[in-house]
Amino acid sequence: MLHYMRSIPDPHANSSTGSDPDIGTETPYPTKEGAAAATVEAILTEVAAWVGELRCASMSRLVQSQVSMSQMHVLWLLQHHGAMPMSKLAELLGVSLSNATGIIDRMEINKLIERVRVPDDRRLVLVQPGPEGRKAVSQTESTKRDGMRSVIRRLSPVERPVVLEALRSLRRALNAEVESSATHRHHFPDTTN
Numbered sequence: 001m002l003h004y005m006r007s008i009p010d011p012h013a014n015s016s017t018g019s020d021p022d023i024g025t026e027t028p029y030p031t032k033e034g035a036a037a038a039t040v041e042a043i044l045t046e047v048a049a050w051v052g053e054l055r056c057a058s059m060s061r062l063v064q065s066q067v068s069m070s071q072m073h074v075l076w077l078l079q080h081h082g083a084m085p086m087s088k089l090a091e092l093l094g095v096s097l098s099n100a101t102g103i104i105d106r107m108e109i110n111k112l113i114e115r116v117r118v119p120d121d122r123r124l125v126l127v128q129p130g131p132e133g134r135k136a137v138s139q140t141e142s143t144k145r146d147g148m149r150s151v152i153r154r155l156s157p158v159e160r161p162v163v164l165e166a167l168r169s170l171r172r173a174l175n176a177e178v179e180s181s182a183t184h185r186h187h188f189p190d191t192t193n
Helices: 002-007 032-065 069-081 086-093 097-109 131-153 159-180
Strands: 017-020 025-028 113-118 121-129
Touching (some): 032 131, 069 086, 069 113, 069 121, 086 097, 086 121, 097 113, 121 131
Antiparallel strands (some): 017 025, 113 121
16 A cells, blocks of 8 residues: 555646656656546545554454444444335345345344334334444444544644544535435434534
């Protein structure tokens, strides 16, 4: 990843050409459009790195609580989309209905999820997080938040508002992208205001 980050041209460079010390070849610095693309790639690299670090930090607690990554994925889907029928959950997981049913059966034994009947239509069964599932999500989110709190404390008082505004801008862009996609809807309200 370090090699990849070094290969991203500096969009603020004044020179028209430069050389990549890792490759040893002349690399033209980008045009205005290229600079914008390079900035996007640099942002993606940075976000991927810190998301990966947060994921690793939160997974250690999951291992201790005996919750697998696939089970955690189910819980995150249910948290974001709300209770749903098995067919919808299987679709979001990208697995067959029988595979999703097997996952949910194992999770139900450990009280990670619950199956509930819809009062108006007793034939319809929804899957929702159970008490242990809500606890696993809460612990994971708490671990991530504690880790981020420690990281943010390392920022200077001048850097913190800059980072906050950048993250709010990123959240607005994410919300706009999600709204433009009919396949991805959350059941919780926007909390950026």
